[in-house]
Amino acid sequence: MRGKMTNGEMIKYASRAGEVAAYISKPEKTSKPAPGVILIHEIFGLSDHIKDVADRLARAGYVTIAPDLFSIPEIAGVLTSENLSEAMKFMHTLPMEKMRDTDYVAQALEKYETGNKQGLLAAMQMAFMGGMPKPKLVEEMKGAAAYLRSLDGVNADKIGSMGFCFGGGMSILLACNEKIDACIIFYGENPDPISLVENVKGPIMGIYGGKDIRISSNVDKLLSAAVQYNKAFEMKLYPEAAHAFFNDTNERTYNKAAAEDAWERVLSFFSKNLSSGQ
Known part of the structure; x- marks a missing residue:
């Protein structure tokens, strides 16, 4: 999956919190304005893996643009x-099947020994135990969408996430709060409340793992909302x-066959839905 970096660089764009750091990658050559995609990182931040995915999308x-949502004050x-x-x-x-069991995680945290216990507890509380300021992060992502639309060479009417x-x-939450023309969810949580789906403007694709019970067992609720709101x-x-x-940088979870098929999808x-035509 690794590939040569193509026209990628770190930038900053203006948003609610001031300047937000982001990685942006552009196609080398386009005959007409290209669609834009907002790529949103995992809970562990803007990693080299996410930058690589941004480059792959640019080559396509x-x-x-991949905002570093953890760069805001x-x-x-x-984090x-x-x-x-x-x-x-x-x-x-932790055992993989217990990573999303908040009671188990809390108990394991009490027993875990580290020289950075205070930092670990703060990070775990924010990242895994409900402390993330998601409404504020939506505003930062909306800023990323506005930045994309302002760029020469971007088709402002075709923005995906x-x-x-x-x-x-966060991808589906952004689509509930901003005009997003095609939204892809890789094993992400449903919007809360689920009725926010009524506001989605474009089509949605959800990609899930069968062994990811905590996430995948709730997909029926998203499907029901999609049906309800047409x-x-x-x-x-x-x-x-x-x-x-x-x-593909996580040896514990990477599934090559599933990842390659998902990428084609x-x-x-x-x-x-974005009609790249490149």
Whole structure:
């Protein structure tokens, strides 16, 4: 999945919180304005993996911006690289099936020994235990959409979103609050309340792992809302895949066959609904 970086760079764009850091990757050559995609990172932040996915989308013809949502002041002091690294180490000590069991995680945190316990607890509370300021993050993502639309060479009428894990939930939440022409959810949580789906303007695609019970067992609620509010929704469930199966830097969860098939579905969905024509 790795590939040469193409026209990618870190930038900053103006938003509610001031300047937000982001990675942007552009197609090398376009004969006409290209569609844009807002790519939203996992709970562990704007990683090299997410930048690589942005580059892959750019090679497919999409101007792609991946905001560092953890760079805003409300979050930056808590979800630091040190604290996130400690959180990742802690999470890797847990059985995969218990990673989203908040009671189990809380008990394991009490017993976990580290020299950065305060930072770990703060990061875990914000990232995994309901402390994330999602309404504020929606505003930062709307700022990313506005920035994309302002760029020369971007088709302002064709903007999509895609995210993984935490970012998958934020992708659909953005589509509930902004005109997004095609929304992709990789194993992300449903909007809360689910009635927000009524506001979605474009089609939705959900991609899930069968072994990701906590997330995948709630997809029926999103499907029901899509039916209730007459929204286009398509879904793919990979029975043998776990949470984060697309991330090829995570040896514990990566599923090559599912990831490759999912990528083809991503390209087909965006081509159909964003009409890249590149």
